[in-house]
Amino acid sequence: xxxxxxxxxxxxxxxxxxxxxxxxxxxxxxxxxxxxxxxxxxxxxxxxxxxxxxxxxxxxxxxxxxxxxxxxxxxxxxxxxxxxxxxxxxxxxxxxxxxxxxxxxxxxxxxxxxxxxxxxxxxxxxxxxxxxxxxxxxxxxxxxxxxxxxxxxxxxxxxxxxxxxxxxxxxxxxxxxxxxxxxxxxxxxxxxxxxxxxxxxxxxxxxxxx
Amino acid sequence: xxxxxxxxxxxxxxxxxxxxxxxxxxxxxxxxxxxxxxxxxxxxxxxxxxxxxxxxxxxxxxxxxxxxxxxxxxxxxxxxxxxxxxxxxxxxxxxxxxxxxxxxxxxxxxxxxxxxxxxxxxxxxxxxxxxxxxxxxxxxxxxxxxxxxxxxxxxxxxxxxxxxxxxxxxxxxxxxxxxxxxxxxxxxxxxxxxxxxxxxxxxxxxxxxx
DNA sequence: CCCTATGCTGAACATCTGTTCAGTCCTGGC
DNA sequence: GCCAGGACTGAACAGATGTTCAGCATAGGG
Numbered sequence: 001x002x003x004x005x006x007x008x009x010x011x012x013x014x015x016x017x018x019x020x021x022x023x024x025x026x027x028x029x030x031x032x033x034x035x036x037x038x039x040x041x042x043x044x045x046x047x048x049x050x051x052x053x054x055x056x057x058x059x060x061x062x063x064x065x066x067x068x069x070x071x072x073x074x075x076x077x078x079x080x081x082x083x084x085x086x087x088x089x090x091x092x093x094x095x096x097x098x099x100x101x102x103x104x105x106x107x108x109x110x111x112x113x114x115x116x117x118x119x120x121x122x123x124x125x126x127x128x129x130x131x132x133x134x135x136x137x138x139x140x141x142x143x144x145x146x147x148x149x150x151x152x153x154x155x156x157x158x159x160x161x162x163x164x165x166x167x168x169x170x171x172x173x174x175x176x177x178x179x180x181x182x183x184x185x186x187x188x189x190x191x192x193x194x195x196x197x198x199x200x201x202x203x204x205x206x207x208x209x210x
Numbered sequence: 211x212x213x214x215x216x217x218x219x220x221x222x223x224x225x226x227x228x229x230x231x232x233x234x235x236x237x238x239x240x241x242x243x244x245x246x247x248x249x250x251x252x253x254x255x256x257x258x259x260x261x262x263x264x265x266x267x268x269x270x271x272x273x274x275x276x277x278x279x280x281x282x283x284x285x286x287x288x289x290x291x292x293x294x295x296x297x298x299x300x301x302x303x304x305x306x307x308x309x310x311x312x313x314x315x316x317x318x319x320x321x322x323x324x325x326x327x328x329x330x331x332x333x334x335x336x337x338x339x340x341x342x343x344x345x346x347x348x349x350x351x352x353x354x355x356x357x358x359x360x361x362x363x364x365x366x367x368x369x370x371x372x373x374x375x376x377x378x379x380x381x382x383x384x385x386x387x388x389x390x391x392x393x394x395x396x397x398x399x400x401x402x403x404x405x406x407x408x409x410x411x412x413x414x415x416x417x418x419x420x
Numbered sequence: 421c422c423c424t425a426t427g428c429t430g431a432a433c434a435t436c437t438g439t440t441c442a443g444t445c446c447t448g449g450c
Numbered sequence: 451g452c453c454a455g456g457a458c459t460g461a462a463c464a465g466a467t468g469t470t471c472a473g474c475a476t477a478g479g480g
Contacts, residue, residue: 079337167376194363257459
């Protein structure tokens with residue numbers, strides 16, 4: 001994914017096709033991305049797209065594999081060290097950096113998650129798994145209060161932390177922010193922290209809450 | 211929207227077409243819904259779909275208008291009474307009831323919101339507006355603590371409250387729940403209440419939070 | 421030089437999509 | 451009975467899509 005540092009003319013046609021397809025899928029979604037549009041953007045013929053990847057679905061699958069591997073490689077933990085209570089947080093910070101470097105990555109991941117693809121469903125579940133492990137660690141360490149339903153609260157934590165990606169366009173519209181700008185992320189993070197460290201409805205019990 | 215109480219054979223062809231299109235759009239999205247599929251489900255010819263609505267986009271627009279009006283009619287407040295601090299909450303409860311009655315409504319609304327349609331963006335923003343007004347009311351009444359960034363926190367509140375619709379499939383997969391079942395909503399609501407009434411990280415300041 | 425493998429193309433194909441068109445049938449009004 | 455309007459259809463059309471096919475160019479090896 002060093003597409004920003006290497007000019008398109010330095011790439012093989014296959015690499016150009018893959019990059020073009022990635023960009024188009026991120027911008028428009030799978031359905032609105034045609035083989036002809038990919039070919040045009042890559043500067044090749046439609047037949048070559050099919051030649052290299054076997055079919056349109058072949059291209060789509062290849063991108064998915066490519067991105068999943070890229071994410072895995074770039075967000076995973078070093079083997080040694082690191083507080084388990086912060087593992088997901090560190091992944092999210094790394095992910096933020098990646099999105100800042102390759103803005104289309106956020107859009108691609110959002111589509112993958114929201115379009116009902118099996119990969120997206122499993123990826124979301126995995127993220128909730130990590131969030132739940134992390135929250136459990138924090139409880140044991142006395143950093144977090146006990147939760148009646150730890151998994152549901154972990155899902156909420158993940159949704160809040162990942163909302164700028166998952167719901168980026170909606171939030172950008174509703175809050176007049178631009179998540180390509182670091183300050184918008186900071187704004188979101190600060191509000192999130194406040195919500196989690198200071199009860200919004202301090203005088204209410206859970207049963208009383210609105 | 212009394213489609214559940216009136217058998218299809220009692221409807222005009224136009225109404226059947228509209229209901230078929232609604233169901234297909236909710237299930238598959240606009241792109242994967244073809245005029246021929248609508249026609250087949252409605253038991254008419256494709257030409258009749260066009261005859262009644264002018265074009266495929268005409269059908270799509272007609273459904274959108276129909277649903278927005280239906281939602282407006284069924285979630286809006288009576289003119290008199292009602293605590294402003296609970297206005298959005300009451301709307302959400304009414305919406306939940308509607309979704310329980312017409313499950314496809316949730317799926318339709320989710321697609322409208324997530325597919326980047328102008329209507330969906332504006333609708334989301336309007337919901338955040340309401341959430342912010344409500345939160346402001348609660349602060350003034352002393353029911354909620356002051357927020358540094360009220361609007362961002364209001365957006366978070368709305369996202370959490372509406373997540374079973376907005377992110378239904380993801381959550382169903384990650385939490386092994388089914389939001390057609392009332393108990394799953396109750397589970398979500400209870401966890402949400404706990405998060406909002408009891409600081410998850412009570413010993414931390416906002417700057418220290420993970 | 422010849423052969424093979426790889427990269428690549430333009431043209432053509434089969435299928436699908438949204439839409440138009442000409443025509444039939446039914447109903448209600450005069 | 452006749453006419454107009456509305457409901458409705460099947461066939462056809464034009465354009466778009468994913469894919470196949472035949473062929474050309476280049477590079478490397480024997």
